[in-house]
Amino acid sequence: xxxxxxxxxxxxYEPKEKTKFAEDWEPKKERIEECLxxxxxxxxxxxxxxxxxxxxxxxxxxxxxxxxxxxYPYAHLSSNLADPDxxxxxxxxxxxxxxxxxxVHRAPFGWYKAFKLSCKGHPLSELSRSIVVEEEKEVxxxxxxxxxxxx
Amino acid sequence: xxxxxxxxxxxxYEPKEKTKFAEDWEPKKERIEECLxxxxxxxxxxxxxxxxxxxxxxxxxxxxxxxxxxxYPYAHLSSNLADPDxxxxxxxxxxxxxxxxxxVHRAPFGWYKAFKLSCKGHPLSELSRSIVVEEEKEVxxxxxxxxxxxx
Ligand SMILES: [Mg+2]
Numbered sequence: 001x002x003x004x005x006x007x008x009x010x011x012x013y014e015p016k017e018k019t020k021f022a023e024d025w026e027p028k029k030e031r032i033e034e035c036l037x038x039x040x041x042x043x044x045x046x047x048x049x050x051x052x053x054x055x056x057x058x059x060x061x062x063x064x065x066x067x068x069x070x071x072y073p074y075a076h077l078s079s080n081l082a083d084p085d086x087x088x089x090x091x092x093x094x095x096x097x098x099x100x101x102x103x104v105h106r107a108p109f110g111w112y113k114a115f116k117l118s119c120k121g122h123p124l125s126e127l128s129r130s131i132v133v134e135e136e137k138e139v140x141x142x143x144x145x146x147x148x149x150x151x
Numbered sequence: 152x153x154x155x156x157x158x159x160x161x162x163x164y165e166p167k168e169k170t171k172f173a174e175d176w177e178p179k180k181e182r183i184e185e186c187l188x189x190x191x192x193x194x195x196x197x198x199x200x201x202x203x204x205x206x207x208x209x210x211x212x213x214x215x216x217x218x219x220x221x222x223y224p225y226a227h228l229s230s231n232l233a234d235p236d237x238x239x240x241x242x243x244x245x246x247x248x249x250x251x252x253x254x255v256h257r258a259p260f261g262w263y264k265a266f267k268l269s270c271k272g273h274p275l276s277e278l279s280r281s282i283v284v285e286e287e288k289e290v291x292x293x294x295x296x297x298x299x300x301x302x
Contacts (some may be wrong), residue, residue, distance in 0.1 A: 014272065076277060119268075121263055122168070
């Protein structure tokens with residue numbers, strides 16, 4: 001799983017058009033303020049790393065002291081995507097588990113969406129995580145080091 | 152090199168704080184409207200794929216009929232980043248080559264930046280590309296196929 005975590009003043013989005021993998025969804029404009037937006041690429045095998053992903057997201061959200069999390073499916077962070085059914089199942093599980101502690105909004109999978117995003121710009125306002133089944137520890141550490149080189 | 156290409160109503164950004172790799176830059180707020188924003192992770196070896204990258208960007212920009220391109224360094228698309236000096240050199244070369252045909256704005260490398268972005272949301276308004284030295288053709292094709300699965 002690849003995550004891009006943005007501490008946002010707001011995100012607004014509107015589902016505009018279905019892909020053939022579109023979730024059944026009543027498209028309407030949404031706006032969430034003062035939140036952590038989690039752009040998420042679900043990769044092959046990720047049904048096995050949901051708890052790890054949830055823990056990473058939870059840790060960042062607590063550090064930023066946000067109570068709202070937006071889980072936003074985002075295919076563009078990976079070239080090794082899970083099939084759509086698995087992706088939706090994983091996203092729903094993340095939503096459900098985070099909902100124990102946070103106010104969670106999940107954006108629909110498989111829609112072309114317009115969005116407006118305002119990233120705060122402080123050093124922790126853009127982070128990324130890569131969570132894999134094997135060699136988990138190594139990958140997470142590599143990405144934590146990478147934060148220091150961000151641009 | 153990994154590219155995330157966003158057809159935007161606008162991007163606004165403001166450099167807020169230097170990392171230790173910060174380009175020498177006079178920080179000021181910028182706003183570019185009706186543009187293609189190219190979030191760019193320069194990876195190891197990418198000094199060898201600049202022309203390929205420029206060609207991919209040019210192709211998308213022409214398809215979208217934009218005349219403004221924003222080259223925006225973005226470390227979060229890769230776990231295999233080039234060293235900062237190489238990254239800046241590659242970004243400048245992309246800027247220079249695209250400037251032959253487009254109005255190009257390059258955002259500074261190595262700064263924490265606040266930004267506001269509005270993505271149009273039509274099917275070609277979010278694309279990604281991965282350009283590698285070896286097996287170039289395979290990778291590009293895999294990513295083109297992936298566009299059909301975007302969410
Ligand atoms: Mg991609």
